[in-house]
Amino acid sequence: MKKMIPDFVKMKQAGEKISMLTAYDYPSAQWVEEAGIDTILVGDSLGMVVLGYDSTVPVTMEEILHHTKAVRRGATKTFVIADMPFMSYASIDLALMNAGRLLKEGGADAVKLEGGVNVVPIVLALTRAGIPVVGHIGLTPQTANQLGGFKVQGRDIDRAKQLVKDGQALEQAGAFLLVLEAIPRQVAGQISTDLTIPTIGIGAGLDCDGQVLVFHDILGLFERFKPKFVKQYASLGKEAVLALQDFHKEVKSSQFPASEHTFALSDEVVEKLYGNK
Numbered sequence: 001m002k003k004m005i006p007d008f009v010k011m012k013q014a015g016e017k018i019s020m021l022t023a024y025d026y027p028s029a030q031w032v033e034e035a036g037i038d039t040i041l042v043g044d045s046l047g048m049v050v051l052g053y054d055s056t057v058p059v060t061m062e063e064i065l066h067h068t069k070a071v072r073r074g075a076t077k078t079f080v081i082a083d084m085p086f087m088s089y090a091s092i093d094l095a096l097m098n099a100g101r102l103l104k105e106g107g108a109d110a111v112k113l114e115g116g117v118n119v120v121p122i123v124l125a126l127t128r129a130g131i132p133v134v135g136h137i138g139l140t141p142q143t144a145n146q147l148g149g150f151k152v153q154g155r156d157i158d159r160a161k162q163l164v165k166d167g168q169a170l171e172q173a174g175a176f177l178l179v180l181e182a183i184p185r186q187v188a189g190q191i192s193t194d195l196t197i198p199t200i201g202i203g204a205g206l207d208c209d210g211q212v213l214v215f216h217d218i219l220g221l222f223e224r225f226k227p228k229f230v231k232q233y234a235s236l237g238k239e240a241v242l243a244l245q246d247f248h249k250e251v252k253s254s255q256f257p258a259s260e261h262t263f264a265l266s267d268e269v270v271e272k273l274y275g276n277k
């Protein structure tokens with residue numbers, strides 16, 4: 001059964017944790033759905049783990065749309081959230097047009113955008129137009145340069161208080177879910193208790209209502225850096241290289257293709273075509 005928006009609030013009320021994972025294409029979406037993960041995020045981290053950019057800033061609407069469509073084809077029974085790219089919600093008009101495309105063309109069930117009090121007018125406009133919105137505060141990668149890089153947020157009293165205010169403002173503006181990224185567990189715990197909507201943490205500790213990680217990080221498919229909050233559950237990148245090396249060696253040594261990978265004519269046809277008269 002596909003989880004819908006009211007189910008997430010019910011899960012919070014029942015104390016059932018919510019699992020979220022990113023996916024960016026058809027096979028990864030199939031695997032995430034088969035694993036029973038509660039919701040998929042087509043994150044703009046796609047720019048870094050799939051497209052090789054140094055940050056999420058260059059990611060475009062066309063790129064997110066392209067990948068959201070593939071994810072939707074792979075996961076037909078899972079709630080799919082699409083990240084709004086940097087600058088795609090810089091005004092209310094832009095936000096309405098681009099979020100509408102992610103739902104209508106991409107097949108997403110909701111959109112996520114970064115920011116607190118500063119994006120309240122955007123969140124209000126989207127939710128009034130009937131577009132479900134997920135908030136994202138703390139370490140907001142699209143504006144990481146203003147935050148001093150990919151660093152933990154809300155460590156000092158003023159910033160911790162600001163995060164609590166941001167969370168309240170987003171809930172009041174109509175967000176139905178809130179991602180908390182790279183903040184101390186006590187601050188995440190306070191926000192989670194304070195709000196009715198569920199919080200989904202990434203580097204925000206155990207007191208959130210759910211957890212999200214990046215697909216490529218938990219499977220060992222992204223090696224450029226590893227945030228402290230990542231738990232790696234498999235080393236598929238290493239396994240992939242081993243398999244590719246085997247293929248390479250078997251081609252060089254003529255072990256591949258074997259007879260079972262090869263088409264051949266019947267003896268009778270061979271005789272008629274090539275046999276001696």
Ligand SMILES: Nc1nc(=O)c2c([nH]1)NC[C@@H]1CN(c3ccc(C(=O)N[C@@H](CCC(=O)O)C(=O)O)cc3)CN21
Nearest residue numbers: 045048049056141150151152214217222226227228229
């Ligand atoms: N592969 C991947 N995984 C992610 O979780 C992720 C992305 N990419 N790209 C977008 C953002 C960027 N993220 C990151 C990236 C690095 C750190 C990191 O290395 N942080 C330091 C802490 C630095 C400090 O606070 O001083 C760490 O040691 O975890 C954190 C979040 C999370 N998101």
Ligand SMILES: CC(C)C(=O)C(=O)O
Nearest residue numbers: 022043044045179202
């Ligand atoms: C890490 C999650 C929350 C995200 O925004 C992304 O993958 O882009």
Ligand SMILES: [Mg+2]
Nearest residue numbers: 043044045083
């Ligand atoms: Mg993102």
